[in-house]
Amino acid sequence: MTLYETIFTRRSVRQYDQVQLEASVLAEIRQAIDNEKQLPGQNARFEIVNADRLKGVAAPHAILAYSAGTDAALANIGYTLQGVDLHLQNSGYGSLWMGMGKPIEQSADYRILLAFGKTSAPLRAGQGDFKRKSATEISNEDNAIARVARLAPSAVNFQPWKLDFSPGKVVVRPDGGGIRKLLTGNLQKIDLGIILKCVELALEREGKAVTALTPKGGGKTFAVEVAFE
Ligand SMILES: Cc1cc2nc3c(=O)[nH]c(=O)nc-3n(C[C@H](O)[C@H](O)[C@H](O)COP(=O)(O)O)c2cc1C
Incomplete structure (x- = not known):
């Protein structure tokens, strides 16, 4: 695998x-x-x-x-x-x-x-075993990348992220304010990196080459831009 x-x-x-x-x-x-x-x-x-x-x-x-x-x-x-x-x-x-x-x-x-x-816990059988937001809830486009990346793990399964696709680029942003932010705080930034890895693997699977991963801004404006071709 x-x-x-x-x-x-x-x-x-x-x-x-x-x-x-x-x-x-x-x-x-x-x-x-x-x-x-x-x-x-x-x-x-x-x-x-x-x-x-x-x-x-x-x-x-x-x-x-x-x-x-x-x-x-x-x-x-x-x-x-x-x-x-x-x-x-x-x-x-x-x-x-x-x-x-x-x-x-x-x-x-x-x-x-x-x-x-070591564990005897079985792997998941497939997508049906996941409790996750739909691609449209986390992304401006319902595409193959978002449908895979949405399976990424996150603290308390809050899935505090948004994907914003434009030609040759996807920007990954945190999206989890209010009580969720209070509960998981800095873990949301770690969550962002977790989905970033899944975005990268999904892009590569679609035959795209990731040319740059660029962290931008900070605090409320923090995001990571993924450039691909
Ligand atoms: C940054 C982070 C921190 C987490 N911390 C804990 C934890 O302290 N205890 C725990 O039981 N699970 C923890 N989890 C696991 C999440 O609850 C789990 O990933 C989420 O519910 C989704 O389930 P899955 O990983 O089985 O797909 C954490 C996950 C992430 C990504």
């Missing part, structure tokens, strides 16, 4: 076998993290840790993400680690984005974790 195809089968996994993965498997996952491209100008740091360094996490391992706290840096973590989330599930492991779980040791630049490990 490709990473693109895994968009249709992945799920949040909350039950894990309490066994450590072999060192060679962890090394392969480390390699997958290092192979993920980051957004321009970003250099988030990722650390694989075991459960003894975590609280509130049911999995035997997690990837801790560290970065600056800017909108672009947070989106970059979503973008980079969503590639890893898809890779893990494509390799037969369970994974879970966790805003609530934490490392025991505090660090000012810690942002979020992705828990992972």
Whole structure:
């Protein structure tokens, strides 16, 4: 299965076998993290840790993400680690984005974790298994890209995003004010990066080459522009 195809089968996994993965498997996952491209100008740091360094996490391992706290840096973590989330599930492991779980040791630049490990939870059978907004609710165009990207995971499944297509370009914006913003705050910027990865994979599947990913603005005007040809 490709990473693109895994968009249709992945799920949040909350039950894990309490066994450590072999060192060679962890090394392969480390390699997958290092192979993920980051957004321009970003250099988030990722650390694989075991459960003894975590609280509130049911999995035997997690990837801790560290970065600056800017909108672009947070989106970059979503973008980079969503590639890893898809890779893990494509390799037969369970994974879970966790805003609530934490490392025991505090660090000012810690942002979020992705828990992972062996599981017997099955993959999704297909699109019918998802609870998501329709393409028209999140996009100005009902096209193949929006119909796939809408399956991206988000904190509390709020799906706080809008896609704005124009020739050769799609702008990905946050769209989740009010109580939703209060509840999930900065996680919405990570969510934006998560859907960005799915947009990129869907564009590539449609035979488009992504030529630039450009974070723009900040705060209420923050967006990432994806140029393609
Ligand atoms: C940034 C982010 C943070 C999340 N934090 C948590 C969490 O702390 N605990 C949890 O059980 N699920 C968490 N989730 C998982 C979401 O609830 C889940 O992705 C969403 O409900 C969609 O379900 P799915 O991933 O199975 O498609 C988080 C997801 C994202 C993207």
